[in-house]
Amino acid sequence: MAKDGLRIIVIGGGAAGISAASTAKSVAPDASVTLFTEFEDVAYSPCGIPFVHGREIPDFRSLFLQTPEHYAEIGIDLRLQTKVTGINIERRTVSVGSQEFGWDRLIIATGFEYDKPDIPGIDLEGLYYVKNIRRAMEFDKVLDQIKRVVVVSATPLGIEMAGNLAHRGLETYLVDEGPWLMSKVADPDIMEPVHKSLEEMGVKIHLGTKVLAFKGENGRVKAVSTTEGEIDCELVVVATHKVPNNRIAREAGIKIGATGGIVVDDHMRTSVKDVYAAGDCIEVIHGVTEIPIQGLSGSHAYSQGKVAGANAAGGDRSYDPVFVPWGMVGGKVMIGGVSLGETLHKALGIPHFVAVAEGISRARYYPGVSKIRVKLIADPDTLRVTGAQLVGGEGIKERADFLAFAIKRGATLEDFAWMENVYSPPIGALMEPIALAAQAGLSKLGKLK
Amino acid sequence: MAKDGLRIIVIGGGAAGISAASTAKSVAPDASVTLFTEFEDVAYSPCGIPFVHGREIPDFRSLFLQTPEHYAEIGIDLRLQTKVTGINIERRTVSVGSQEFGWDRLIIATGFEYDKPDIPGIDLEGLYYVKNIRRAMEFDKVLDQIKRVVVVSATPLGIEMAGNLAHRGLETYLVDEGPWLMSKVADPDIMEPVHKSLEEMGVKIHLGTKVLAFKGENGRVKAVSTTEGEIDCELVVVATHKVPNNRIAREAGIKIGATGGIVVDDHMRTSVKDVYAAGDCIEVIHGVTEIPIQGLSGSHAYSQGKVAGANAAGGDRSYDPVFVPWGMVGGKVMIGGVSLGETLHKALGIPHFVAVAEGISRARYYPGVSKIRVKLIADPDTLRVTGAQLVGGEGIKERADFLAFAIKRGATLEDFAWMENVYSPPIGALMEPIALAAQAGLSKLGKLK
Numbered sequence: 001m002a003k004d005g006l007r008i009i010v011i012g013g014g015a016a017g018i019s020a021a022s023t024a025k026s027v028a029p030d031a032s033v034t035l036f037t038e039f040e041d042v043a044y045s046p047c048g049i050p051f052v053h054g055r056e057i058p059d060f061r062s063l064f065l066q067t068p069e070h071y072a073e074i075g076i077d078l079r080l081q082t083k084v085t086g087i088n089i090e091r092r093t094v095s096v097g098s099q100e101f102g103w104d105r106l107i108i109a110t111g112f113e114y115d116k117p118d119i120p121g122i123d124l125e126g127l128y129y130v131k132n133i134r135r136a137m138e139f140d141k142v143l144d145q146i147k148r149v150v151v152v153s154a155t156p157l158g159i160e161m162a163g164n165l166a167h168r169g170l171e172t173y174l175v176d177e178g179p180w181l182m183s184k185v186a187d188p189d190i191m192e193p194v195h196k197s198l199e200e201m202g203v204k205i206h207l208g209t210k211v212l213a214f215k216g217e218n219g220r221v222k223a224v225s226t227t228e229g230e231i232d233c234e235l236v237v238v239a240t241h242k243v244p245n246n247r248i249a250r251e252a253g254i255k256i257g258a259t260g261g262i263v264v265d266d267h268m269r270t271s272v273k274d275v276y277a278a279g280d281c282i283e284v285i286h287g288v289t290e291i292p293i294q295g296l297s298g299s300h301a302y303s304q305g306k307v308a309g310a311n312a313a314g315g316d317r318s319y320d321p322v323f324v325p326w327g328m329v330g331g332k333v334m335i336g337g338v339s340l341g342e343t344l345h346k347a348l349g350i351p352h353f354v355a356v357a358e359g360i361s362r363a364r365y366y367p368g369v370s371k372i373r374v375k376l377i378a379d380p381d382t383l384r385v386t387g388a389q390l391v392g393g394e395g396i397k398e399r400a401d402f403l404a405f406a407i408k409r410g411a412t413l414e415d416f417a418w419m420e421n422v423y424s425p426p427i428g429a430l431m432e433p434i435a436l437a438a439q440a441g442l443s444k445l446g447k448l449k
Numbered sequence: 450m451a452k453d454g455l456r457i458i459v460i461g462g463g464a465a466g467i468s469a470a471s472t473a474k475s476v477a478p479d480a481s482v483t484l485f486t487e488f489e490d491v492a493y494s495p496c497g498i499p500f501v502h503g504r505e506i507p508d509f510r511s512l513f514l515q516t517p518e519h520y521a522e523i524g525i526d527l528r529l530q531t532k533v534t535g536i537n538i539e540r541r542t543v544s545v546g547s548q549e550f551g552w553d554r555l556i557i558a559t560g561f562e563y564d565k566p567d568i569p570g571i572d573l574e575g576l577y578y579v580k581n582i583r584r585a586m587e588f589d590k591v592l593d594q595i596k597r598v599v600v601v602s603a604t605p606l607g608i609e610m611a612g613n614l615a616h617r618g619l620e621t622y623l624v625d626e627g628p629w630l631m632s633k634v635a636d637p638d639i640m641e642p643v644h645k646s647l648e649e650m651g652v653k654i655h656l657g658t659k660v661l662a663f664k665g666e667n668g669r670v671k672a673v674s675t676t677e678g679e680i681d682c683e684l685v686v687v688a689t690h691k692v693p694n695n696r697i698a699r700e701a702g703i704k705i706g707a708t709g710g711i712v713v714d715d716h717m718r719t720s721v722k723d724v725y726a727a728g729d730c731i732e733v734i735h736g737v738t739e740i741p742i743q744g745l746s747g748s749h750a751y752s753q754g755k756v757a758g759a760n761a762a763g764g765d766r767s768y769d770p771v772f773v774p775w776g777m778v779g780g781k782v783m784i785g786g787v788s789l790g791e792t793l794h795k796a797l798g799i800p801h802f803v804a805v806a807e808g809i810s811r812a813r814y815y816p817g818v819s820k821i822r823v824k825l826i827a828d829p830d831t832l833r834v835t836g837a838q839l840v841g842g843e844g845i846k847e848r849a850d851f852l853a854f855a856i857k858r859g860a861t862l863e864d865f866a867w868m869e870n871v872y873s874p875p876i877g878a879l880m881e882p883i884a885l886a887a888q889a890g891l892s893k894l895g896k897l898k
Contacts, residue, residue: 015879045812045814045874045879047812047872047873047874048812048814048815048874051815051874051875056815056816056875057814057815057816057874062814063814065813297871297872297873298872298879299869299870299871299872299879299880300869302879302880303867303869320867322869323869324869325869325870325871326871326873327871327873327876327877328873328875328876329873329875329876334876336871363494363496363497364514365494365497365506365511365512366497366500366505366506367505367506394843394844395843395844395846395847396876397844397870397871397873397876397877398844398847398848398851398877399847400871401851401868401869401870401871401877401881401883402847402850402851402854404868404869404870405851405855405860405864405868405869406854406855408869409858409860411854411858415854418752418769419850419853419854420748420749420752420771420772420773420774420850420853420854420857421748421774421846421850421853422746422748422774422775422776422785422846422849422850423496423746423747423748424496424746424775424776424777424778424846425494425496425497425500425506426500426505426777426778427776427777427778427783427845427846428776428846428847428850430464430494430747430748430751431748431751432850434850
């Protein structure tokens with residue numbers, strides 16, 4: 001390590017940790033930057049794992065973005081398979097077993113853990129958590145030898161895994177307590193086409209169904225016991241809610257928020273001087289509700305890592321409250337949204353009004369045209385849009401990005417109703433579906449003059 | 450006609466005229482609304498014509514949106530094949546030959562004409578203008594009997610026609626005076642992939658080439674004489690610049706602007722009381738340069754028609770200056786933009802700075818991923834984005850819509866650099882290409898802290 005430079009330590013080699021380390025090194029080239037990860041690899045895309053299992057992507061190797069050598073070349077001291085066991089704030093060190101490493105600035109990017117259901121059989125063999133690429137490679141080989149799999153929880157990951165396993169030809173069951181798929185994120189009308197698509201792909205969906213226990217034989221799972229009966233299986237994918245991995249931060253006395261995420265300010269500073277945090281282990285302020293949330297995307301983790309890394313290295317970047325554009329493919333259907341849907345507006349008691357319309361992705365007569373349903377959730381008085389949900393067609397990701405940007409800047413139904421749009425038969429319809437939804441909303445409110 | 454109701458006359462049955470008539474009738478159901486068109490049809494999509502010629506769309510019938518009976522049903526008096534020959538402002542009438550029809554409110558939606566080159570042979574048979582669907586049906590039959598066609602001018606329409614005719618298997622030549630394709634709209638780096646794609650499809654492109662004359666035999670075109678030699682052909686598609694069809698408005702003394710378009714205010718009111726205009730026959734204010742422009746899309750015409758129709762019927766809608774998102778497929782490549790590109794910024798002497806990056810449309814490893822080049826043109830002092838150009842990938846139309854909305858509201862490179870984006874391997878990359886371009890721009894300016 002450089003004797004005279006700033007000593008920066010990063011804990012965690014996911015999107016947040018890697019971007020923090022790279023940004024710190026580029027902002028302060030003289031600093032020594034050391035990154036510890038308990039795993040064998042860094043700089044791969046965990047979000048791609050379900051699609052390799054589904055054979056949409058040919059192999060795990062293609063998920064790697066960079067080699068460990070790359071980080072050595074740019075001057076980052078990468079310590080693989082090195083688990084940080086504790087943080088000492090007073091001595092400004094981290095412990096790796098009995099060894100200690102000193103820091104001037106520390107960045108915590110310890111990511112998430114799955115919320116493990118507290119039920120019998122949770123420690124059986126054959127329960128799989130999508131996270132680490134080495135485990136995924138092993139799991140993928142097991143998939144060749146089995147026929148029946150149960151996916152627990154219809155979270156976004158659960159839905160991706162169920163679709164991909166069915167696509168691979170496995171008899172796939174999807175079990176969830178909620179009344180519809182992804183009921184904590186999306187509205188029922190948005191999820192209905194996904195439900196139908198998954199069923200068409202052969203997924204057997206059990207909603208309103210609670211998992212009571214995993215049953216085993218010789219230490220290996222052989223069935224899932226639920227409130228609606230038992231499902232025999234050879235494997236279980238546990239795709240439950242993700243919770244912040246806050247253990248070492250909490251033990252060091254760093255402030256943890258109500259969500260379980262590490263509390264940070266807009267510079268990704270924790271409650272302790274010179275200690276930063278970023279990614280799935282933190283909570284951030286939601287732009288509409290102004291309450292802290294956790295569990296965002298890899299893209300958010302990456303951006304937060306850049307802010308933490310730059311500031312730890314002496315920069316001055318800030319991170320705004322989030323509006324959370326999201327999007328994915330469920331079954332064969334694109335869905336997405338921004339911030340909260342209708343269901344969550346209702347649940348949180350936020351005054352709201354729903355503007356909805358169905359438009360099309362290209363000219364009505366052009367091959368490949370498909371329907372797009374757009375719901376804009378708005379404040380009934382100010383007409384400010386506070387959330388959106390979309391399903392169908394093409395361009396869902398681009399529309400979600402657009403809506404998040406516009407909602408952040410206070411756009412109203414009127415702004416969207418009269419927006420200009422590209423019209424060209426192969427790529428865009430005469431009327432943009434977002435504008436149609438806004439116009440329908442204004443019309444319903446009697447505000448179309 | 451209703452005796453006591455408002456008498457509204459609409460001249461023109463294109464997108465602007467049809468939307469004006471429909472909106473007027475819905476805003477003032479008691480009004481009598483009469484629409485005159487010199488053509489046999491209304492309510493079809495002329496923008497779809499090139500794709501029927503190219504056999505991308507199976508037949509012309511699919512381009513029709515509504516039957517004439519539909520308009521009778523909603524109470525519009527539709528007069529097909531009825532050419533309005535003059536407007537009398539004092540008597541508040543329009544003439545159809547010797548007949549006169551009275552109006553309380555008049556809406557002019559006479560559309561565009563092609564700028565006919567003033568060269569020998571311009572009146573030969575075999576020169577085709579893409580406009581009227583009946584002519585297109587006849588022309589399409591001729592295409593079955595010929596082998597060689599010349600498209601004059603690499604305008605957006607010229608490029609669509611050249612690509613489609615080549616796709617149909619014709620020997621296709623594209624001749625243009627400019628130094629690159631669509632040189633009045635797009636930048637050379639944006640058009641390069643289109644050029645390559647058209648060539649791969651077999652189009653023979655002649656740039657920097659001026660058409661001197663059309664040569665004929667027995668009154669039919671048989672060759673195009675250019676500054677670079679003669680090209681034998683059996684047909685010519687004249688896809689020159691579009692100019693406002695302003696004749697009857699001009700003759701009636703209604704104010705015409707420098708572009709040839711009818712001058713309107715933000716309520717689509719012309720210089721004469723109770724006379725409105727909308728669509729390709731008008732000029733509107735451009736949001737960035739604040740100068741009037743003409744020749745926008747069918748989507749603009751449709752929106753302007755709504756404003757004119759609503760206001761003629763007693764409403765109070767306004768139309769904002771335009772920022773002109775555009776997009777199309779050239780060859781097999783998607784291109785698009787907002788407002789002006791780099792070339793036009795330069796030509797108009799607008800201070801500007803170019804931020805450019807190449808991103809991807811999905812995760813790097815996901816099937817179907819493709820490159821997207823984004824150029825943001827910004828004011829070097831305020832960093833406000835004033836234009837954009839895009840090429841490649843997917844989602845060009847959605848990005849152009851987004852950028853137009855954001856540019857209209859004053860978004861800066863910094864706003865785009867730190868935007869949130871959807872990350873999901875099948876539909877969106879870790880980093881949004883728009884954000885990458887903005888970050889590259891800030892970095893170039895030394896404004897990345």
